[in-house]
Amino acid sequence: MRQFLALILMLSFSANAHHSTVANFTQEIITVDGVIEQVRFKNPHASVLIKNTADNGKEIFWLIEMGAKTTLERQGVTLDRLAVGSKITASGQKGRRQYTMYLQEIVFEDGSVFSPEGEAADVRDKQIRSELVQMADAFVSFRMMQGFEHEMPLAEAYRWQDEMVEIMEPAMGEVVGYKTGGHDPGPGFATFPPEGIRAYILAGMLRDDGAAIKIEDSVVGFLEADFAFRVGNASINDAETDLEILAGLDAIIPFAEVPDPYYDPDTRTINGTIVANMGTRMSFTGAPVMIEPTAAWLQRINTFEFAVLDENDAVIQSGTMDGWYEPITVVRWIRDQLRESGKELLPGQLLSLGNVGIIRQIHEGSPRGPAYESNQFRLEYYGLREDGPATVTINIDR
Amino acid sequence: MIKTGFFLLLISAGSAANGQPDLSGIWMLSGRAAESELVMTEKALAIQAEYDLLVDDPSLYCEPASTSRVWANPNVRIAFDQADDHVHISYEFYDLRRMVPLGDESVMPDSPSTKNVDGTYFAKMGSSFGRYEGDRLIIETRNHESGYIRTSRGIPQSTDTMTIEEIWLDGDTLNVRQTYIDDTLFESPFVIDYPFKRIDETEMPLYECSDADYDWFNKLNQTEDESE
Numbered sequence A: 001m002r003q004f005l006a007l008i009l010m011l012s013f014s015a016n017a018h019h020s021t022v023a024n025f026t027q028e029i030i031t032v033d034g035v036i037e038q039v040r041f042k043n044p045h046a047s048v049l050i051k052n053t054a055d056n057g058k059e060i061f062w063l064i065e066m067g068a069k070t071t072l073e074r075q076g077v078t079l080d081r082l083a084v085g086s087k088i089t090a091s092g093q094k095g096r097r098q099y100t101m102y103l104q105e106i107v108f109e110d111g112s113v114f115s116p117e118g119e120a121a122d123v124r125d126k127q128i129r130s131e132l133v134q135m136a137d138a139f140v141s142f143r144m145m146q147g148f149e150h151e152m153p154l155a156e157a158y159r160w161q162d163e164m165v166e167i168m169e170p171a172m173g174e175v176v177g178y179k180t181g182g183h184d185p186g187p188g189f190a191t192f193p194p195e196g197i198r199a200y201i202l203a204g205m206l207r208d209d210g211a212a213i214k215i216e217d218s219v220v221g222f223l224e225a226d227f228a229f230r231v232g233n234a235s236i237n238d239a240e241t242d243l244e245i246l247a248g249l250d251a252i253i254p255f256a257e258v259p260d261p262y263y264d265p266d267t268r269t270i271n272g273t274i275v276a277n278m279g280t281r282m283s284f285t286g287a288p289v290m291i292e293p294t295a296a297w298l299q300r301i302n303t304f305e306f307a308v309l310d311e312n313d314a315v316i317q318s319g320t321m322d323g324w325y326e327p328i329t330v331v332r333w334i335r336d337q338l339r340e341s342g343k344e345l346l347p348g349q350l351l352s353l354g355n356v357g358i359i360r361q362i363h364e365g366s367p368r369g370p371a372y373e374s375n376q377f378r379l380e381y382y383g384l385r386e387d388g389p390a391t392v393t394i395n396i397d398r
Numbered sequence B: 001m002i003k004t005g006f007f008l009l010l011i012s013a014g015s016a017a018n019g020q021p022d023l024s025g026i027w028m029l030s031g032r033a034a035e036s037e038l039v040m041t042e043k044a045l046a047i048q049a050e051y052d053l054l055v056d057d058p059s060l061y062c063e064p065a066s067t068s069r070v071w072a073n074p075n076v077r078i079a080f081d082q083a084d085d086h087v088h089i090s091y092e093f094y095d096l097r098r099m100v101p102l103g104d105e106s107v108m109p110d111s112p113s114t115k116n117v118d119g120t121y122f123a124k125m126g127s128s129f130g131r132y133e134g135d136r137l138i139i140e141t142r143n144h145e146s147g148y149i150r151t152s153r154g155i156p157q158s159t160d161t162m163t164i165e166e167i168w169l170d171g172d173t174l175n176v177r178q179t180y181i182d183d184t185l186f187e188s189p190f191v192i193d194y195p196f197k198r199i200d201e202t203e204m205p206l207y208e209c210s211d212a213d214y215d216w217f218n219k220l221n222q223t224e225d226e227s228e
Helices: A002-007 A069-075 A116-140 A154-172 A234-238 A242-247 A270-275 A295-303 A327-340 B042-050 B067-071 B215-227
Strands: A010-013 A025-040 A047-053 A059-065 A087-095 A100-108 A175-181 A197-202 A206-208 A222-231 A249-258 A282-285 A305-309 A315-320 A350-352 A359-361 A376-382 A390-396 B006-008 B026-029 B033-036 B077-082 B086-091 B096-101 B114-116 B127-133 B136-142 B147-150 B155-157 B162-170 B173-181 B190-199 B203-205
Touching: A025 A059, A025 A100, A047 A087, A059 A087, A059 B215, A069 A116, A116 A154, A154 A197, A154 A270, A175 A222, A175 A327, A197 A270, A197 A327, A222 A305, A222 A327, A222 A376, A234 A242, A234 A327, A242 A249, A242 A295, A242 A327, A249 A350, A249 A376, A249 A390, A282 A350, A282 A390, A295 A327, B042 B155, B067 B147, B067 B162, B067 B173, B067 B190, B077 B203
Parallel strands: A059 A100, A175 A350, A206 A282, B096 B127
Antiparallel strands: A010 B033, A025 A047, A025 A087, A047 A059, A087 A100, A175 A197, A222 A249, A222 A350, A222 A359, A249 A282, A305 A315, A305 A376, A376 A390, B006 B203, B026 B077, B026 B190, B033 B190, B077 B086, B086 B096, B096 B114, B127 B136, B136 B162, B147 B155, B162 B173, B173 B190
């Protein structure tokens, strides 16, 4: 039987609500005014009974219907604003039964509006903001962030990320740039959108080249070798070719970071990772390497080599950008993603393009590998400067 | 009369033995269901053509039109209580309680398996018996009263209808696959899959269905008309 069933073409359909609006109501939108006679918050239909008085004085009762009480309650919608005696104008789908309507919105005499969808959205937004405050406080306080399990489009998750950052700004400073991840050819992360992810860099996250961290400065943090640019001018927002994009950048910034994605692993989601700003904790920047918008620079940027060394100059791991991500392509992705979010790049902002393939765990017992034992994590880029490698160093104060 | 308030459930939290699914907790329909291609017989098409949602929908009388109709309702809770010799399913929708004895066909009761908390039985939900097959709970149901698998479209069930419900867990998802078998209505079995998610709740509030028909409302305007 199961094999047979598996062969059956399964057609997707909407789970029908108790009160099928398609079946019980037409697509015609009508408007009726009247005075609220009864508010009926019950199953299977919540409704408002209004009395409409026609120009000729004839009074007609209209039933303004909504979803079931159980549905409204789950959405946090109450009908408290619908007071008996209120003069209202109701709009909605005309019912197949005479004098019935499926409510879209009610406008009160003072112009204020009630709609179940609007009320539900307000309740949801309030709940999400409360969660963001808790997540931000948890992150700043080195406590585990609980997952953000709301289903929503990525664009909405990025809007909530904006709010999360606003909440974090008093403790972690203003926005100084952006970071991204998920553009390299390595295996993707289940908690990243397949097309890549973007987060903010805040001023309070920045550390000087060579600054020392303590083990307890993060909870699940790790040492990550990255690569970054600095925005030179606003032309980057309209740049089309790779060289035009390069012309909007003025420097390569040697960049390493210590993300601290301290989420509850059982509840971590893609949206949660976005909203939690990818757990961005500390970013280390080296001396800028000024660049020129030339084909030769494009070539160098796409093919330079790099290595991480310890305090004894021992090479921990090395690699090349050739075959990894193309930096200008990733800059373009950040630029376009920000534009979709209504943002533009500003001169001086940092753009961290993500890991170049070298990560070391700070803490013992990480499921992602053994703890780094050396006291220095020095990232060197070769071939970008004439007088030696460009570097950025994280020291570990044990 | 149904009493106002919460109907408390004792939710077992232990894992079921012998690989049986642990269905404990409160579940709620999540996302979209899926149905197989539906090919109805002439008889079924005739029933469907006669169907008038505004008059014939059993929901107007706070009655379940079918087990499918009950599984399909969004935003209502469902809970399972698994015992050695039965599975008791509580549906918030219409405050239904369904007793499914475990065993072969001989344990199937003559009376309907589903009643509401007031004690009213509903033959449209049929008589059921169940068993575990590996990690699945299988429920077979017969002796249906005529009703509607889909009230919005008038897809009928008849006294010849048999259903098989397969219930299993896949991670955090509870899957219910319901297969309708009725040669008088369907050219081939009609299959509907429902996904459910466990919700972080322990109580089953009363649904308290009332005034589902429009008689009370229609009388208001009739009274107005008559007074003219």
